[in-house]
Amino acid sequence: MKNILIAVCMLLGALAAQAEPMARLVSYNVNRPRFLAPKLAKGETISYCTYLSKDGLTVTTPEDFDKTLRLALKLWTVYPAYLIRRAGREQEFAPVLKALEQNARLERLPACDFSAFDKKYLKLLNPQPAKQTQQKADVSFFFENNFFAKMNNMEKISSYFSLNPIPHMLITSQVRQNHAIPATWGEKQQQKTALFNDLRERILKTPASDHAAMTELMEELTLLLREFGYSNTSLLYTVLHEMGHAVGLADQHKWINNDKIYSTLAPRQSVMDYATTFLTCDDADGVITLFDDALGIKRTFKSLCEDGISFEDGKELLEKDKSMESNTRNYQITRTYRPDTKTTGIYDWKERLYVNLNEDSAKEINEHFDLSLMKEKWGGYQISQGQLKFIDLEDTGKGSYAVGEHYTRLTIGPGTMYKQVLWEHYDDEGNLLDYTLEIYDTETDTVAQTRQVQVKK
Secondary structure (H helix, E strand, O other): OOOOOHHHHHHHHHHHHHOOOOOOOOOHHHHHHHOOHHHHHHOOEEEEEEEEOOOHHHOOOHHHHHHHHHHHHHHHHHHHHHHHHHOOOOOOOHHHHHHHOOOOEEEEOOOOOOOOOOHHHHOOOOOOOOOOOOOOOOEEEEEOOOHHHHHHOOOOOOEEEEOOOOOEEEEOOOOEOOOOOHHHOHHHHHHHHHHHHHHHHHHHHOOOOOHHHHHHHHHHHHHHHHHHOOOOOEHHHHHHHHHHHHHOOOOOOOOOOOOOOOEOOOOOOOOOOOOOOOOOHHHHHHHHHHHHHHHOOOOEEEOOOOOOOEEEOOEEOOOOOEEEEEEOOOEEEEEEEEEOOOOOEEEEEEEEEEEEOOOHHHHHOOOOOOHHHOOOOOEEEEEEEEEEEEOOOOOHHHOEEEEEEEEEEEEEEOOOOEEEEEEEEEOOOOOEEEEEEEEEOOOOOOEEEEEEEEOOO
16 A cells, blocks of 8 residues: 555554465556456467476476466356356346356467576576576466575465566465365365366366356355365465466455455455455456456446445445444454545544554554553554545545544553553644644553644644
């Protein structure tokens, strides 16, 4: 997020940190030709290449890896088509449905041009890739541990997708075989692997246009994966999530400030959120939006999720007041959106966030609190409420800012409670005018000290 005030960071940053294990994409608007959605929508050939290191070969084989990649890409088209037909909305989405149900043209290259990568990193590949060629793939898939980890200083991640220096997906051996964590399979591991491989083969061989057969296959796959359980360390789910990036969707594309092409105000279940679920109606809405964009279609449509949301050019229509609640063990938030104009509105929010002074969550504490007065080894809760104003839903760089009065209370314990209350006042343009910090006596729970600060513009 760009140029967002601390209030916004506290509001959205905590959830983003929990649900974003992989890197965000550069704006789709800027890099549209480098993603796969336009090629898929227009039936153009997509070239790709694969590389497996010795580490990767401990998890999968070249043939198995290739089939899982092809399956994941196909699912990103046939599953939205399946949901459109299940909803009986074939006529409404006729051009997009036709594009979704054409067989993707895939060309696997025997060797790829990796010269864009630094030679000192290429030397780390074991074994060395096939002889370099001048043929550039639309996307490259690597199952490898050391090369990109060192290049990107990302030793602890299990996968990511990036456009730079070439569009590529990285998977490491932290990811396990196919569709679930092997340890959860018990004695039926071989049987389950055989079931998955058979179903994968049938999906790959069935024409996307055979919607009757594909409907049966999607329902069978959904039931099978539900039985196996979801895992973001499985090969299928990891590839499915990262393939969503290659298609053109960002991590947490449900957040209103994250994607210029597709977003909703409230979070919805999605394979792009931690990859702990299969494809959903939220993902299908995103694909429809990307295909509309590629095909030059301008429209307003109701979400396939049947949750009352409508989209116009990929953005949720905000025509009335809307309230949402999210609750977890350490995070609670209530949000109400009140529209101002078609592109602006006021966002009232209340938040209760667990923080710990000696952990990363300390970064989420409002910078105006005096943490020197609190015990560093303790944790507690930060409770906040205020208003944000969206000024341009199409420009994430200036998407929202704080307005009016903001209230934040920080309590650190257990035992003796160190409490401070912060009042902040912003003008209608998002400028902080002043703030007042009230520091409480730990024994009497009364205000012992008040600090008032006038902020210069």
